[in-house]
Amino acid sequence: MTLVLSRAGRHGASHATKGQLMKISLTTTCKSRLRYLQQAIPSWIGFKPFEIIVVDVACPQGTGLWLNQNHPDVKVVYEDYAGFNLAAARNKGAAAATGDYFLFVDADVVLHGEFHDWIINNLQAGSFLLRHQNSPFDGIHEQG
Numbered sequence: 001m002t003l004v005l006s007r008a009g010r011h012g013a014s015h016a017t018k019g020q021l022m023k024i025s026l027t028t029t030c031k032s033r034l035r036y037l038q039q040a041i042p043s044w045i046g047f048k049p050f051e052i053i054v055v056d057v058a059c060p061q062g063t064g065l066w067l068n069q070n071h072p073d074v075k076v077v078y079e080d081y082a083g084f085n086l087a088a089a090r091n092k093g094a095a096a097a098t099g100d101y102f103l104f105v106d107a108d109v110v111l112h113g114e115f116h117d118w119i120i121n122n123l124q125a126g127s128f129l130l131r132h133q134n135s136p137f138d139g140i141h142e143q144g
Contacts, residue, residue, distance in 0.1 A: 024119070025099030027053040028107045029089040034061035036108035041071060047116040050103075055079055055093045 026044055030037050037054070044052055052074045056064040064076040077096045079089055090104050103119075105111070 022101060022120070023051060023099040024101045024103050024116075025051045025053060025094070025097030026103045026105060027055065027090060027093035027097060028105050028109075029055045029057055029084075029086060029093070030059050030063040030107050031057040031084045031089075032059060032061065033107045034059060034063050034066060037063065038066070040105075040108055040110050041067075041074070043110045043112075044105075045071065045073075046113075047111070050116070051075065051097065051099050053077060053093045053096055054107075055089045057081070057084055057089050 024047075026047075028037070028040075041052070044050065052071075053076075054063065054067055054074055055077045056067075057079045058081065064078060067074045067076050075096060077092055079092055093104075094102055
């Protein structure tokens, strides 16, 4: 499981200030993992104000079509190269994002119901969250 949350650093982007509700752009990639995405996405739908972006990396199961039919509020970005480059796919999703923060998750990550509140209460300006299974780098870190 990988979970990365960082502040969107785009020039001119509006950022929430203390007391304001920050918008989080949740981005995932899908290449031959539609069945996992189908299990995880219901846990993401209820979080507000989240924007959900799925980068369909030439997924043979028709991820984009399934999302358009079943979750039309999810933004689908298509990447049609045959290989899989996670960083490039996440960058493409980030380019389509409009949130104050980026949240990159793997397509099989189911978020706990209290996750959004935890993020709101613990994220600090100038920091990022890294959560990777069995990693010594888990936690909130200062950018710098």
